[in-house]
Amino acid sequence: MKAIQIKSYGGPEVIEYVDLPDPEPGPGQVLVKAHSLGVGYPDVLLRTGVYKWKPALPTILGNEMSGHIVGIGPGVEGFTEGQPVLVFGTGGGRYAEYNAIDTGLVTPLPESVDLEDAVSIPNYLVGWAMLYGIAHLDRTRAAYINGAAGGMGTALLDMCRAEGIATIAGVSSEEKCAFVEQLGPIGTVNYSREDVAEKVLSVTKGRGVDVSFDQLGGPAFVHNLDMMAPLGLVILYNALAGPPDEDLFKGLRDRRGHSLGVQCFSLHAFDEDPQAKEAIFAALVEKFAAGVFAPPIYDRLPMRDARQAHELMDSRQILGKLILKP
Numbered sequence: 001m002k003a004i005q006i007k008s009y010g011g012p013e014v015i016e017y018v019d020l021p022d023p024e025p026g027p028g029q030v031l032v033k034a035h036s037l038g039v040g041y042p043d044v045l046l047r048t049g050v051y052k053w054k055p056a057l058p059t060i061l062g063n064e065m066s067g068h069i070v071g072i073g074p075g076v077e078g079f080t081e082g083q084p085v086l087v088f089g090t091g092g093g094r095y096a097e098y099n100a101i102d103t104g105l106v107t108p109l110p111e112s113v114d115l116e117d118a119v120s121i122p123n124y125l126v127g128w129a130m131l132y133g134i135a136h137l138d139r140t141r142a143a144y145i146n147g148a149a150g151g152m153g154t155a156l157l158d159m160c161r162a163e164g165i166a167t168i169a170g171v172s173s174e175e176k177c178a179f180v181e182q183l184g185p186i187g188t189v190n191y192s193r194e195d196v197a198e199k200v201l202s203v204t205k206g207r208g209v210d211v212s213f214d215q216l217g218g219p220a221f222v223h224n225l226d227m228m229a230p231l232g233l234v235i236l237y238n239a240l241a242g243p244p245d246e247d248l249f250k251g252l253r254d255r256r257g258h259s260l261g262v263q264c265f266s267l268h269a270f271d272e273d274p275q276a277k278e279a280i281f282a283a284l285v286e287k288f289a290a291g292v293f294a295p296p297i298y299d300r301l302p303m304r305d306a307r308q309a310h311e312l313m314d315s316r317q318i319l320g321k322l323i324l325k326p
Contacts (some may be wrong), residue, residue, distance in 0.1 A: 002326065004095035004306040007058040009049030012310040015061070017303075023100035024071070030079050030106060031071030032087055032099045036300075037324040038064030038119030039309050040151055041215075041238070046092050047310060053268065055091050061306070062094030062324075066109070066118040076103055084109040086281075088122045090267070095306060097326045104274060107281045112289045120295035120321050121284050123155035126267050127213075128280050130235050131159055134263055135211045142166040144200055144212040144227060147240075148185070149176040151295070151321040156213050157183045158293050168200050168209065172316065179319045183296070196220065200227035208232060216241040222251035230258045237265045296320035 001022050006014045025031040043061050045051035065087040069079055079085075087094060089105040109118055131137065143160050147153045148169035160167045161184050169180040170189045177188040187203035189196050201208060208229035214221075218241025228234065244251075252260055270277045287293050298320040301309050305324070312318055 001097040002303065003060050003097065004062065004303060004324075005058050005060050006047055009047065009057075012047075012307045012314065014047065015307040015310060017306065020060075020096070023098055025073030025076075025100045027074045028076060029073040029100050029102055030069045030076060030085075031073075032065065032067045032085060032101060032106070033070045034065050034094075034097055034099070034326045035067040035084075035115040036065070036119050037062055037095055037303060037326070038122065038151070039306075039313060039322040039324060040064060040123070041240075041313065042090060043092075043095075044310060044313050053090055055093075060093045060096055062092060062096075063090055064088055064119045064122050065094035065099060066115040067099075069106075070098075071100075073100070079103060079106070079108070084111060084113070084115060084118075086118045086121055086285075088125075095303065095324065097303075107278075107285065109285060110289045113285065114288075116297060116300070116323055117288060117293075117295055119323060120151060120155060121281070121288060123151045123295070123321070124159065124284050124287075124293060125277070125280055126152065126237065127156045127159050128284060129267060129270070130213060130237065130265055131156070131163070131211075134235055134265060135233060136231075137163070139231070140165055140210040142168070142186075142204055142207070142209040142211075142229070144168045144170060144189075144196075144209045144214075145185075146170040146191070146212070146214045146216050148180045148183075148188075149319050150316075151318070152215065152237075153180075153213075154183060154296055154320050155293075157185065158295065162287075162292055168203055170196060176319065197224050197227040204229075211235065213237070215239075217244065218242055219245040222246035222248055225251055225255055225260055228255075228258060228260050231260075232258065233261045233263065235263050235265050298322045300325050
Protein backbone atom coordinates (compact mmCIF):
# COMPACT_ATOMS: atom_id res chain seq x y z
CA MET A 1 0.00 0.00 0.00
CA LYS A 2 0.95 3.65 -0.32
CA ALA A 3 1.52 5.66 2.85
CA ILE A 4 2.98 8.92 4.13
CA GLN A 5 5.90 8.31 6.45
CA ILE A 6 8.60 10.25 8.27
CA LYS A 7 11.96 8.88 9.39
CA SER A 8 13.12 12.07 11.11
CA TYR A 9 11.50 15.20 12.53
CA GLY A 10 11.50 18.53 10.75
CA GLY A 11 9.76 20.55 8.05
CA PRO A 12 7.58 19.25 5.22
CA GLU A 13 10.74 18.01 3.50
CA VAL A 14 10.91 15.01 5.89
CA ILE A 15 7.63 13.66 4.48
CA GLU A 16 8.02 10.61 2.22
CA TYR A 17 5.48 8.87 -0.03
CA VAL A 18 6.35 5.21 0.42
CA ASP A 19 5.29 1.66 -0.37
CA LEU A 20 4.59 -0.52 2.66
CA PRO A 21 3.17 -4.05 2.99
CA ASP A 22 -0.60 -4.26 3.12
CA PRO A 23 -1.62 -4.68 6.77
CA GLU A 24 -3.69 -7.58 8.08
CA PRO A 25 -6.19 -7.15 10.93
CA GLY A 26 -5.11 -8.88 14.12
CA PRO A 27 -7.22 -9.90 17.12
CA GLY A 28 -9.60 -7.11 18.08
CA GLN A 29 -8.88 -5.17 14.89
CA VAL A 30 -10.60 -4.27 11.64
CA LEU A 31 -9.00 -3.38 8.32
CA VAL A 32 -10.21 -0.07 6.91
CA LYS A 33 -9.71 1.14 3.34
CA ALA A 34 -9.30 4.92 3.35
CA HIS A 35 -11.75 7.24 1.64
CA SER A 36 -10.53 10.58 3.08
CA LEU A 37 -7.73 11.67 5.40
CA GLY A 38 -8.01 14.79 7.55
CA VAL A 39 -5.03 17.12 7.91
CA GLY A 40 -4.77 18.87 11.27
CA TYR A 41 -2.31 20.74 13.40
CA PRO A 42 -1.55 17.70 15.59
CA ASP A 43 -0.07 16.16 12.42
CA VAL A 44 2.32 19.11 12.21
CA LEU A 45 3.27 18.69 15.87
CA LEU A 46 3.99 15.01 15.24
CA ARG A 47 6.03 15.82 12.12
CA THR A 48 8.14 18.35 13.99
CA GLY A 49 8.65 16.06 16.98
CA VAL A 50 7.12 18.33 19.61
CA TYR A 51 3.98 16.24 20.15
CA LYS A 52 4.08 14.78 23.65
CA TRP A 53 2.44 11.49 22.61
CA LYS A 54 4.52 10.85 19.50
CA PRO A 55 5.34 7.24 18.47
CA ALA A 56 8.81 5.95 17.63
CA LEU A 57 10.31 6.63 14.21
CA PRO A 58 9.78 5.75 11.43
CA THR A 59 6.08 6.47 11.66
CA ILE A 60 3.08 7.14 9.47
CA LEU A 61 1.57 10.60 9.95
CA GLY A 62 -2.08 11.46 10.41
CA ASN A 63 -4.79 11.16 13.04
CA GLU A 64 -8.07 11.29 11.09
CA MET A 65 -9.37 8.86 8.48
CA SER A 66 -12.74 7.86 7.07
CA GLY A 67 -13.37 4.80 4.95
CA HIS A 68 -14.95 1.37 4.79
CA ILE A 69 -14.18 -1.85 6.63
CA VAL A 70 -12.71 -4.44 4.26
CA GLY A 71 -11.49 -7.04 6.77
CA ILE A 72 -12.32 -8.21 10.28
CA GLY A 73 -9.84 -9.72 12.71
CA PRO A 74 -10.41 -12.57 15.18
CA GLY A 75 -12.73 -11.88 18.08
CA VAL A 76 -14.32 -8.77 16.60
CA GLU A 77 -18.08 -8.38 16.93
CA GLY A 78 -20.44 -5.57 15.96
CA PHE A 79 -18.62 -4.59 12.77
CA THR A 80 -19.29 -5.74 9.20
CA GLU A 81 -17.39 -5.57 5.93
CA GLY A 82 -18.45 -2.62 3.81
CA GLN A 83 -19.44 -0.58 6.86
CA PRO A 84 -18.50 3.14 6.72
CA VAL A 85 -16.41 4.25 9.68
CA LEU A 86 -14.31 7.04 11.14
CA VAL A 87 -10.86 6.13 12.49
CA PHE A 88 -9.38 8.59 14.97
CA GLY A 89 -6.36 8.27 17.23
CA THR A 90 -3.77 10.82 18.29
CA GLY A 91 -0.65 8.73 17.73
CA GLY A 92 -0.45 8.97 13.95
CA GLY A 93 -0.85 6.12 11.48
CA ARG A 94 -3.78 7.36 9.38
CA TYR A 95 -2.05 8.67 6.22
CA ALA A 96 -2.24 5.35 4.40
CA GLU A 97 -4.43 3.48 1.95
CA TYR A 98 -5.26 0.90 4.63
CA ASN A 99 -5.32 0.84 8.43
CA ALA A 100 -5.44 -2.29 10.57
CA ILE A 101 -6.73 -0.72 13.72
CA ASP A 102 -8.09 -1.62 17.16
CA THR A 103 -11.86 -1.30 17.21
CA GLY A 104 -11.62 1.14 20.13
CA LEU A 105 -10.40 3.77 17.63
CA VAL A 106 -13.19 3.04 15.14
CA THR A 107 -16.57 4.82 15.12
CA PRO A 108 -19.30 3.37 12.87
CA LEU A 109 -21.03 5.90 10.62
CA PRO A 110 -24.50 5.85 9.10
CA GLU A 111 -24.67 6.00 5.32
CA SER A 112 -26.08 9.53 5.56
CA VAL A 113 -22.79 10.94 6.88
CA ASP A 114 -20.56 12.25 4.09
CA LEU A 115 -17.14 10.61 4.44
CA GLU A 116 -15.31 13.83 3.60
CA ASP A 117 -17.25 15.71 6.27
CA ALA A 118 -16.54 12.85 8.68
CA VAL A 119 -12.82 13.64 8.98
CA SER A 120 -13.83 16.94 10.61
CA ILE A 121 -15.67 15.09 13.40
CA PRO A 122 -12.48 14.97 15.57
CA ASN A 123 -12.35 18.79 15.44
CA TYR A 124 -15.94 18.85 16.65
CA LEU A 125 -15.04 16.26 19.30
CA VAL A 126 -12.50 18.64 20.83
CA GLY A 127 -14.92 21.54 20.49
CA TRP A 128 -17.78 19.56 22.07
CA ALA A 129 -15.61 18.55 25.02
CA MET A 130 -14.72 22.20 25.63
CA LEU A 131 -18.13 23.76 24.93
CA TYR A 132 -20.27 21.25 26.80
CA GLY A 133 -17.77 19.86 29.29
CA ILE A 134 -15.88 22.96 30.44
CA ALA A 135 -17.68 26.13 29.42
CA HIS A 136 -20.66 27.10 31.54
CA LEU A 137 -23.17 26.79 28.72
CA ASP A 138 -26.09 28.02 30.81
CA ARG A 139 -24.53 31.47 31.11
CA THR A 140 -22.58 31.67 27.85
CA ARG A 141 -24.05 34.38 25.66
CA ALA A 142 -20.94 35.31 23.66
CA ALA A 143 -17.66 33.60 22.79
CA TYR A 144 -14.39 34.65 21.21
CA ILE A 145 -12.76 32.07 18.92
CA ASN A 146 -9.09 32.47 18.03
CA GLY A 147 -7.77 30.91 14.83
CA ALA A 148 -11.36 30.88 13.61
CA ALA A 149 -10.57 30.18 9.94
CA GLY A 150 -8.99 26.74 10.45
CA GLY A 151 -10.59 23.34 10.92
CA MET A 152 -10.82 23.69 14.69
CA GLY A 153 -12.01 27.28 14.62
CA THR A 154 -14.72 26.68 12.03
CA ALA A 155 -15.95 23.70 14.07
CA LEU A 156 -16.29 25.92 17.15
CA LEU A 157 -18.11 28.60 15.13
CA ASP A 158 -20.49 25.96 13.80
CA MET A 159 -21.22 24.51 17.24
CA CYS A 160 -21.77 27.91 18.85
CA ARG A 161 -24.11 28.85 16.01
CA ALA A 162 -26.15 25.70 16.66
CA GLU A 163 -26.43 26.70 20.34
CA GLY A 164 -27.40 30.29 19.60
CA ILE A 165 -24.17 31.67 21.09
CA ALA A 166 -22.93 34.92 19.55
CA THR A 167 -19.34 34.60 18.31
CA ILE A 168 -16.45 36.90 17.52
CA ALA A 169 -13.91 35.37 15.16
CA GLY A 170 -10.20 36.09 15.55
CA VAL A 171 -8.02 35.58 12.46
CA SER A 172 -4.67 36.74 11.09
CA SER A 173 -5.54 38.35 7.74
CA GLU A 174 -8.22 40.29 5.87
CA GLU A 175 -8.74 37.28 3.58
CA LYS A 176 -9.56 35.16 6.60
CA CYS A 177 -11.86 37.88 7.96
CA ALA A 178 -13.83 37.77 4.70
CA PHE A 179 -13.98 33.96 4.89
CA VAL A 180 -15.22 33.71 8.48
CA GLU A 181 -17.76 36.51 8.00
CA GLN A 182 -19.73 33.98 5.93
CA LEU A 183 -19.95 31.67 8.97
CA GLY A 184 -22.14 33.96 11.04
CA PRO A 185 -20.07 35.74 13.74
CA ILE A 186 -21.25 39.09 15.05
CA GLY A 187 -17.75 40.49 14.46
CA THR A 188 -14.22 39.67 13.36
CA VAL A 189 -10.77 40.63 14.66
CA ASN A 190 -7.64 40.68 12.55
CA TYR A 191 -5.23 40.06 15.42
CA SER A 192 -2.23 40.75 13.21
CA ARG A 193 -3.09 44.46 13.27
CA GLU A 194 -5.93 45.01 15.76
CA ASP A 195 -5.99 45.00 19.55
CA VAL A 196 -8.10 41.94 20.35
CA ALA A 197 -9.45 43.11 23.70
CA GLU A 198 -10.40 46.55 22.39
CA LYS A 199 -12.16 45.11 19.33
CA VAL A 200 -14.07 42.48 21.31
CA LEU A 201 -15.24 45.05 23.85
CA SER A 202 -16.33 47.31 21.00
CA VAL A 203 -18.32 44.55 19.28
CA THR A 204 -19.98 43.50 22.56
CA LYS A 205 -20.69 47.12 23.59
CA GLY A 206 -18.38 46.85 26.58
CA ARG A 207 -19.74 43.62 28.08
CA GLY A 208 -17.04 41.23 26.81
CA VAL A 209 -17.34 37.51 26.16
CA ASP A 210 -18.16 34.67 28.52
CA VAL A 211 -15.77 32.17 26.94
CA SER A 212 -12.58 32.52 24.91
CA PHE A 213 -11.41 29.50 22.93
CA ASP A 214 -7.70 30.15 22.45
CA GLN A 215 -5.09 27.97 20.77
CA LEU A 216 -2.48 30.73 20.53
CA GLY A 217 -1.68 32.06 24.00
CA GLY A 218 1.25 34.34 23.28
CA PRO A 219 2.68 37.61 24.59
CA ALA A 220 -0.68 39.43 24.78
CA PHE A 221 -2.50 36.62 26.60
CA VAL A 222 -2.83 38.47 29.93
CA HIS A 223 -3.84 41.74 28.25
CA ASN A 224 -6.59 39.87 26.39
CA LEU A 225 -8.19 38.95 29.71
CA ASP A 226 -9.66 42.46 29.56
CA MET A 227 -12.17 41.26 26.96
CA MET A 228 -13.75 38.77 29.36
CA ALA A 229 -17.15 39.32 30.97
CA PRO A 230 -17.53 38.70 34.73
CA LEU A 231 -16.99 35.00 35.57
CA GLY A 232 -15.51 34.57 32.10
CA LEU A 233 -13.40 31.53 31.24
CA VAL A 234 -10.45 31.25 28.85
CA ILE A 235 -10.00 27.72 27.50
CA LEU A 236 -6.44 27.42 26.24
CA TYR A 237 -6.19 24.30 24.08
CA ASN A 238 -2.76 25.00 22.66
CA ALA A 239 -0.07 27.67 22.97
CA LEU A 240 1.13 28.10 19.41
CA ALA A 241 2.31 31.66 20.03
CA GLY A 242 4.18 30.78 23.22
CA PRO A 243 3.80 31.98 26.83
CA PRO A 244 2.47 35.39 27.94
CA ASP A 245 4.78 38.33 28.51
CA GLU A 246 3.13 39.10 31.86
CA ASP A 247 2.65 37.00 34.97
CA LEU A 248 -0.66 35.18 34.57
CA PHE A 249 -1.39 34.80 38.27
CA LYS A 250 -0.83 38.51 38.84
CA GLY A 251 -3.01 39.29 35.84
CA LEU A 252 -5.86 37.22 37.23
CA ARG A 253 -5.49 38.77 40.68
CA ASP A 254 -5.45 42.25 39.19
CA ARG A 255 -8.80 41.44 37.57
CA ARG A 256 -10.25 39.58 40.55
CA GLY A 257 -13.35 41.76 40.48
CA HIS A 258 -14.32 39.78 37.36
CA SER A 259 -13.40 36.39 38.92
CA LEU A 260 -11.90 35.05 35.69
CA GLY A 261 -10.65 31.55 35.03
CA VAL A 262 -8.09 29.96 32.70
CA GLN A 263 -8.13 26.25 31.89
CA CYS A 264 -5.53 24.41 29.82
CA PHE A 265 -7.35 21.70 27.86
CA SER A 266 -6.18 18.56 26.08
CA LEU A 267 -8.34 15.79 24.69
CA HIS A 268 -5.94 13.41 26.42
CA ALA A 269 -7.88 14.21 29.60
CA PHE A 270 -10.26 11.54 28.25
CA ASP A 271 -7.59 8.86 27.86
CA GLU A 272 -8.74 7.15 31.06
CA ASP A 273 -12.43 7.60 30.26
CA PRO A 274 -13.03 6.19 26.77
CA GLN A 275 -16.76 5.82 27.46
CA ALA A 276 -17.10 9.59 27.78
CA LYS A 277 -15.37 10.08 24.46
CA GLU A 278 -17.58 7.43 22.85
CA ALA A 279 -20.67 9.25 24.11
CA ILE A 280 -19.48 12.49 22.49
CA PHE A 281 -18.76 10.67 19.22
CA ALA A 282 -22.27 9.19 19.28
CA ALA A 283 -23.85 12.61 19.79
CA LEU A 284 -21.74 14.13 17.01
CA VAL A 285 -22.48 11.35 14.53
CA GLU A 286 -26.19 11.93 15.16
CA LYS A 287 -25.74 15.66 14.48
CA PHE A 288 -23.74 15.05 11.30
CA ALA A 289 -26.29 12.51 10.08
CA ALA A 290 -29.04 15.09 10.62
CA GLY A 291 -27.10 17.77 8.73
CA VAL A 292 -26.81 20.06 11.76
CA PHE A 293 -23.11 20.72 11.19
CA ALA A 294 -21.48 21.72 7.90
CA PRO A 295 -17.65 21.84 8.01
CA PRO A 296 -16.20 23.97 5.20
CA ILE A 297 -13.62 22.10 3.12
CA TYR A 298 -10.65 24.09 1.88
CA ASP A 299 -9.27 21.61 -0.67
CA ARG A 300 -8.80 17.96 -1.52
CA LEU A 301 -5.27 16.92 -2.44
CA PRO A 302 -3.97 13.51 -3.51
CA MET A 303 -2.27 11.71 -0.62
CA ARG A 304 1.00 11.77 -2.55
CA ASP A 305 0.90 15.57 -2.12
CA ALA A 306 1.04 15.38 1.69
CA ARG A 307 4.22 17.47 1.65
CA GLN A 308 2.34 20.27 -0.12
CA ALA A 309 -0.48 19.91 2.40
CA HIS A 310 1.95 20.45 5.27
CA GLU A 311 3.49 23.42 3.49
CA LEU A 312 0.00 24.93 3.40
CA MET A 313 -0.42 24.17 7.10
CA ASP A 314 2.90 25.81 7.94
CA SER A 315 2.01 28.90 5.89
CA ARG A 316 -1.37 29.14 7.68
CA GLN A 317 -3.20 29.57 4.38
CA ILE A 318 -5.95 27.04 5.02
CA LEU A 319 -9.55 28.22 5.30
CA GLY A 320 -11.55 25.34 6.74
CA LYS A 321 -10.55 21.67 6.52
CA LEU A 322 -7.83 20.27 4.25
CA ILE A 323 -8.32 16.69 3.08
CA LEU A 324 -6.01 14.14 1.49
CA LYS A 325 -7.41 11.56 -0.91
CA PRO A 326 -5.66 8.16 -1.25
